[in-house]
Amino acid sequence: MNIMVEKSEMEKIYMDYLRQLSKASADRFLRLALSRAVESYRRNTETALRLxxxxxxxxxxxxxxxxxxxxxxxxxxxxxxxxxxxxxxxFYLAKTPDDAMDYIGDLVKPGDIVVKSKSLTSEELHMNPRLEEMGCEVYET
Structure with missing residues (x-):
């Protein structure tokens, strides 16, 4: 029964998607905007590769x-x-994001000023807000 519910939900999502797609394809302004975007992308890519x-x-x-x-x-x-x-x-190799933040939490204490570089890793860990929740003042270089 659970499988049927999931299939039914997927069918609903798919039908909603088809309706949105049909509506979007009938919108001449959207078609024009997409056409211009594709042309611009191709032209810019060709120019960049030439340069x-x-x-x-x-x-x-x-x-x-x-x-x-x-x-x-x-x-x-x-x-x-x-x-x-x-x-x-x-050096510390964290197994999970929470593991990494627990380790960092052991290094800092409330009131600490943390100066760090901006990185994808710190963004993925949501490090700044988590450090602020720990009572730290955070600055990025």
């Missing part, structure tokens, strides 16, 4: 580095740990 032809090659190199990194992640983490510790830094 910076090495971009495609760099993208391929980046893809290769990413693939290598994923295949060798444990080795790369070990190298990073060794380099950090050789420079008398502290």
């Amino acid at each position: 910076f032809p090495h971009t495609v090659e760099l993208a391929e190199k980046l893809r290769e580095i990413k693939e290598y990194s994923l295949l060798h992640v444990d080795e790369l983490i070990s190298q990073a740990r060794d380099m950090i510790e050789d420079l008398k830094g502290h």
Whole structure:
């Protein structure tokens, strides 16, 4: 029975999507805007590739580095740990976002001023609001 409810809900979502799609496709202003956006995107991409032809090659190199990194992640983490510790830094590998914030919570106390760089990791952890909840004053460089 639960499967039927899920299927029914999916059908409802799909039908709502089709209605929205049909409505959007009938909107001549939206069609014009999308057409212009696609044309502009293509034109700008062609211009950028003409001005910076090495971009495609760099993208391929980046893809290769990413693939290598994923295949060798444990080795790369070990190298990073060794380099950090050789420079008398502290290394901690968190298993989860909460684990990371618990570790950080052990380092700071209410009233601390935290100056940190802006990063995707800190954004994904929602670090600033969580540090503020811990009573810290947070500044990003």
